[in-house]
Amino acid sequence: MSAPARTNPNPPHAPRTPPAPHTPLQNASAPGSPRPRTRASTLVALLVTATLLITGCSAQNNSLAEQANAGDNKNYIAGDGSVAEYAPDTRSEPVDVKGELYDGTTVDSDQWVGNVVVLNVWYAACAPCRVEAPMLQTLSTSFAPEGVRFYGINVRDEKPTAEAFERNFGITYPSFGDRDGKLLLSLTSYVPPQAVPTTLVLDRQGRVSARILGIADESTLKTLIADALAEDNPVTPLPSTTARTDDAS
Numbered sequence: 001m002s003a004p005a006r007t008n009p010n011p012p013h014a015p016r017t018p019p020a021p022h023t024p025l026q027n028a029s030a031p032g033s034p035r036p037r038t039r040a041s042t043l044v045a046l047l048v049t050a051t052l053l054i055t056g057c058s059a060q061n062n063s064l065a066e067q068a069n070a071g072d073n074k075n076y077i078a079g080d081g082s083v084a085e086y087a088p089d090t091r092s093e094p095v096d097v098k099g100e101l102y103d104g105t106t107v108d109s110d111q112w113v114g115n116v117v118v119l120n121v122w123y124a125a126c127a128p129c130r131v132e133a134p135m136l137q138t139l140s141t142s143f144a145p146e147g148v149r150f151y152g153i154n155v156r157d158e159k160p161t162a163e164a165f166e167r168n169f170g171i172t173y174p175s176f177g178d179r180d181g182k183l184l185l186s187l188t189s190y191v192p193p194q195a196v197p198t199t200l201v202l203d204r205q206g207r208v209s210a211r212i213l214g215i216a217d218e219s220t221l222k223t224l225i226a227d228a229l230a231e232d233n234p235v236t237p238l239p240s241t242t243a244r245t246d247d248a249s
Helices: 039-055 066-072 125-148 159-170 180-186 218-228
Strands: 083-085 099-102 106-108 117-122 149-154 176-177 200-202 208-213
Touching: 066 106, 066 149, 099 176, 106 200, 125 159, 125 218, 159 176, 200 218, 208 218
Parallel strands: 117 149, 149 176
Antiparallel strands: 083 208, 099 106, 117 200, 200 208
């Protein structure tokens, strides 16, 4: 008696189903094509650009706020127009500034003792510097009779560029050329390296009495200068008219 035939459950030579062709992702960009910018990223870029133009200029892309806070821990954001005024008993030593003006004159801060001085850090291509230039000239003229001296500190420009800026805005007070950064280095306790414009007010002893980071507001700067003028300016007492007892008869 023969054994029953076994049935093969898998039919021989069963055809295989070919794999489905690869379908590229719909969001993938073609090789070498730029990725489209989203509306949100475009808006952010525009906001950042506008903020830089309004608040201040920067020679590099470093964070001005981080540099400022690391400099003297005054808790300000560089270039935001913030104001710091220092009480007389909290001020540091007189500044030590010596440099050459664009007209070739050498100026030393020792020559400023007895006068209130305003120092403004600027350069010609800085948009906020151009905004505040007419205001600085106005205050320079109005405070000149009281002996207030204004000086610019130009941190970038060659002489012809700086002089063209001064002619364009009618600036009559002088500026130091400081492309090598020596003057700015001597003021780093108060001026962050990238914070342009910055305005300092020095008291009659040559100490920093106030600082504005970013565009200076005219009324604010005027008040700071007036406050510095009011200090250390005692009124000479009138001679006594009381008769001395040893002269009485």
